[in-house]
Amino acid sequence: MNGYDWYIVQTKPRQELRAEEHLQQQGAEVFSPFLTIENIRSGQRQSSRSALFPGYLFVRFLNNPSLISKVRSTRGVRHLLVFGSQPARLADDIVRDIKERCRGDNVQETLKKGQKVRIESGPFQLYEGIFEEYDGERRAVIFLSLLNSQQKLVMDLHDLTIA
Numbered sequence: 001m002n003g004y005d006w007y008i009v010q011t012k013p014r015q016e017l018r019a020e021e022h023l024q025q026q027g028a029e030v031f032s033p034f035l036t037i038e039n040i041r042s043g044q045r046q047s048s049r050s051a052l053f054p055g056y057l058f059v060r061f062l063n064n065p066s067l068i069s070k071v072r073s074t075r076g077v078r079h080l081l082v083f084g085s086q087p088a089r090l091a092d093d094i095v096r097d098i099k100e101r102c103r104g105d106n107v108q109e110t111l112k113k114g115q116k117v118r119i120e121s122g123p124f125q126l127y128e129g130i131f132e133e134y135d136g137e138r139r140a141v142i143f144l145s146l147l148n149s150q151q152k153l154v155m156d157l158h159d160l161t162i163a
Helices: 016-025 065-073 092-110
Strands: 006-011 029-031 034-041 044-051 056-060 077-080 116-119 128-134 139-146 149-156 160-162
Touching (some): 006 016, 006 065, 016 029, 016 077, 029 092
Antiparallel strands (some): 006 077, 116 160
């Protein structure tokens, strides 16, 4: 087993967050992709978070690959997905691609006022700014230091990552 590969963990029903927390406590890097779904309820637009792969997490142990054997006994985990007798593995490139495709949705739930963000595309690519607030469903207001002053920018969430 390669410690740089990702493994697929099936969680117990509605215990994804519990499994994620306990796996991280064991030193695992955990990725749980989700999308933001917009619904209209009572004439109001509402957003909700929906798992891209309900009941599954991606996990890897960079510092100690042997810990993969303890996944099954982790709280919230049903089992490690296997093919035959070997754990199912995903290359880092595949998980990185999924992260990229979900980036705007995943960053939307995690940004907090005052948090540093990095602009990933456009004329200010690779600049860092400070998150101020959301501007609608898909945009964020950030402050960027330019020419010795703070400039207020409205950016698409897909163009931002947490710095």
